[in-house]
Amino acid sequence: MSDSRVIPVPSSSPPSQSLVNALSRALSRREAKSARRRLTVLPQETVDFSSNDFLSLGTSPAYRGRFMTHLKNAPDSFPFASGGSRLLDGNSAYAEELERFVADFHQAPTALLFNSGFDANVGVLSSVPQPGDVILYDELIHASAHEGMRLSRAGKRIMFPHSSAAGLRDALQTQINEDPSVRNGTKNVFIVVESIYSMDGDVAPIRDFIQVVDDLLPHQNGYFMVDEAHSTGVFGPRGAGVVQELGVQDRMFIRVHTFGKALASHGAVVLCGQETKDYLINYARSLIYTTALGFPFLASIRTAYELLANGETESLQVRVQELIRHLHTRLHSLRADQSVLFEVDHFPTSPIFSLRTSKPRQLAAFCQRNGFIIRAIMPPTIPEGKERVRVCLHSGNTEAEIEGLVQTIQSWLDQCELRSANL
Numbered sequence: 001m002s003d004s005r006v007i008p009v010p011s012s013s014p015p016s017q018s019l020v021n022a023l024s025r026a027l028s029r030r031e032a033k034s035a036r037r038r039l040t041v042l043p044q045e046t047v048d049f050s051s052n053d054f055l056s057l058g059t060s061p062a063y064r065g066r067f068m069t070h071l072k073n074a075p076d077s078f079p080f081a082s083g084g085s086r087l088l089d090g091n092s093a094y095a096e097e098l099e100r101f102v103a104d105f106h107q108a109p110t111a112l113l114f115n116s117g118f119d120a121n122v123g124v125l126s127s128v129p130q131p132g133d134v135i136l137y138d139e140l141i142h143a144s145a146h147e148g149m150r151l152s153r154a155g156k157r158i159m160f161p162h163s164s165a166a167g168l169r170d171a172l173q174t175q176i177n178e179d180p181s182v183r184n185g186t187k188n189v190f191i192v193v194e195s196i197y198s199m200d201g202d203v204a205p206i207r208d209f210i211q212v213v214d215d216l217l218p219h220q221n222g223y224f225m226v227d228e229a230h231s232t233g234v235f236g237p238r239g240a241g242v243v244q245e246l247g248v249q250d251r252m253f254i255r256v257h258t259f260g261k262a263l264a265s266h267g268a269v270v271l272c273g274q275e276t277k278d279y280l281i282n283y284a285r286s287l288i289y290t291t292a293l294g295f296p297f298l299a300s301i302r303t304a305y306e307l308l309a310n311g312e313t314e315s316l317q318v319r320v321q322e323l324i325r326h327l328h329t330r331l332h333s334l335r336a337d338q339s340v341l342f343e344v345d346h347f348p349t350s351p352i353f354s355l356r357t358s359k360p361r362q363l364a365a366f367c368q369r370n371g372f373i374i375r376a377i378m379p380p381t382i383p384e385g386k387e388r389v390r391v392c393l394h395s396g397n398t399e400a401e402i403e404g405l406v407q408t409i410q411s412w413l414d415q416c417e418l419r420s421a422n423l
């Protein structure tokens with residue numbers, strides 16, 4: 001017989017505080033390390049040297065005009081919300097046509113839309129590597145790739161030193177030595193890289209990586225997965241990315257392009273073969289169990305790709321490169337004495353600059369107070385010791401704005417010098 005007695009809980013008993021206490025202790029630990037994250041809203045009249053809107057499409061009249069036309073042209077009966085997962089009510093002829101358009105632009109067999117780059121990386125990496133497979137990944141790949149790998153069934157996940165072909169060769173050779181099924185092609189090896197890294201803006205040596213894989217995996221069981229989040233719109237023919245700039249699109253098993261950066265939109269696309277697309281539709285949980293992008297998002301992606309395909313963003317690509325050369329020269333003219341570590345880390349054609357300093361928060365705060373938005377990037381976003389200030393250029397920035405930023409950084413360096421002299 002079951003015991004049907006119920007012990008009454010007084011309705012006035014206070015809720016347990018232990019969870020909330022644990023949460024606030026975790027926040028305090030971050031606070032103590034100056035690593036607590038906070039949401040901020042920027043004042044309107046500041047100059048943007050921070051966002052990933054590299055082509056300034058976010059405020060472009062050409063972009064807005066075309067986007068509004070797409071919205072207006074939609075019939076009244078056309079639902080703006082997708083209404084469900086792509087696999088249920090969330091699919092549309094419009095989404096499928098957009099995928100064909102994007103695949104053609106990127107010279108890929110097929111394309112599959114995801115709600116974000118995060119979802120795309122999680123969906124691909126959690127599902128495509130098969131049990132026992134090996135993943136070799138660059139030490140600086142994005143958090144979303146780590147999240148996908150964490151969920152994956154791959155037997156091994158091995159990190160190699162950042163953008164080092166020699167490091168990839170060593171890591172791959174070790175796997176081959178340890179496991180004959182890697183050498184004989186029974187196990188698959190995935191090489192996971194970005195084409196441009198989000199924090200330092202450096203371009204990956206993709207051709208060198210291909211050479212390593214060709215040398216060591218003669219059975220063609222090496223599969224590249226490249227994340228082009230930061231190159232989309234900015235690098236390559238009409239902004240198609242680094243892979244197409246190098247002409248190696250046929251060597252990439254999967255490419256991920258995201259729309260939330262230079263394309264001023266939202267979402268991402270996975271470029272791959274038809275079998276892989278069908279597999280993702282069946283197994284990628286971040287695609288299956290979520291509401292698909294609604295029409296306004298699809299229309300904004302369409303707008304961005306039409307501008308790219310028509311060549312309307314080429315002048316913006318050229319302009320951003322002019323500004324990159326200008327900022328590069330101006331930053332290298334800054335004078336810093338011993339009182340504060342200050343180094344400019346920059347890959348020649350990249351719109352992302354890293355200012356290495358021992359006081360990143362102070363430098364970013366000083367520039368922000370003076371109306372220039374640049375950001376300190378601190379652990380846990382990047383490893384300890386790699387703190388920096390990140391500066392991003394946009395085609396809409398002006399030489400005068402660059403001058404203002406550089407003068408402001410110089411004033412800060414001068415103040416540091418003065419302070420240390422007074423100690």
Ligand SMILES: Cc1ncc(COP(=O)(O)O)c(C=O)c1O
Nearest residue numbers: 116117118142198227229258260
């Ligand atoms: C390299 C890289 N991949 C993926 C993502 C995620 O893309 P999304 O913002 O569309 O989720 C980001 C964004 O920060 C990124 O920098």
